[in-house]
Amino acid sequence: MGQIEAALFVLGSFWFLGSLSGLLRFRKQVRRAWAQVDVQLRRRWDLVKHLTDLFPSSDPEAERLRVDLSKVHRVAAFAASISQRARAEEALGGTIHHLLLQSEERPPKGLDGQLREVKSALASTQNKIQFLGQFYNDCVMRYNRKMEMVPWRVIASIVSWNEVEFFDMEDPLGLEVLGGA
Numbered sequence: 001m002g003q004i005e006a007a008l009f010v011l012g013s014f015w016f017l018g019s020l021s022g023l024l025r026f027r028k029q030v031r032r033a034w035a036q037v038d039v040q041l042r043r044r045w046d047l048v049k050h051l052t053d054l055f056p057s058s059d060p061e062a063e064r065l066r067v068d069l070s071k072v073h074r075v076a077a078f079a080a081s082i083s084q085r086a087r088a089e090e091a092l093g094g095t096i097h098h099l100l101l102q103s104e105e106r107p108p109k110g111l112d113g114q115l116r117e118v119k120s121a122l123a124s125t126q127n128k129i130q131f132l133g134q135f136y137n138d139c140v141m142r143y144n145r146k147m148e149m150v151p152w153r154v155i156a157s158i159v160s161w162n163e164v165e166f167f168d169m170e171d172p173l174g175l176e177v178l179g180g181a
Helices: 002-053 060-077 082-105 112-148 150-158 175-179
Strands: none
Touching: 002 060, 002 082, 002 112, 002 150, 060 082, 082 112, 112 150
């Protein structure tokens, strides 16, 4: 009887480790997908800083937008969850939209080429954020579905893994403004 119990224990251990490994693969895929989104969000911030630098510091509207961007960026940088980060990034996008509108109304003198390049790069980056955000959400959906199934739910509870939040961010930049870039 001892050999049968030992064999069942060994088989159960292999099943547990194999299932854990499968769940870990999904979890790593979610993390890699988020890292790609995060890279593009950081790139967008760098482009926005470059865009604000094109405006003279003596312009009070540009200075107000710089302060707003700084505040919103701090909130995004220290967001405790994916959904909080998405809300902060939406707010950042809204502020970027105002900056782009200002650049259309009062373009910086002699910097039309640079302004066009930054706006084009922003549009491209925003498209990447949308695409990678969708890819991230697909990975999250697969992972969360897996977590709902009975054997993986038990395994996840043993290792204290929870479901992951989706990244739902609208496109507040107003791509019609960027489309003219």
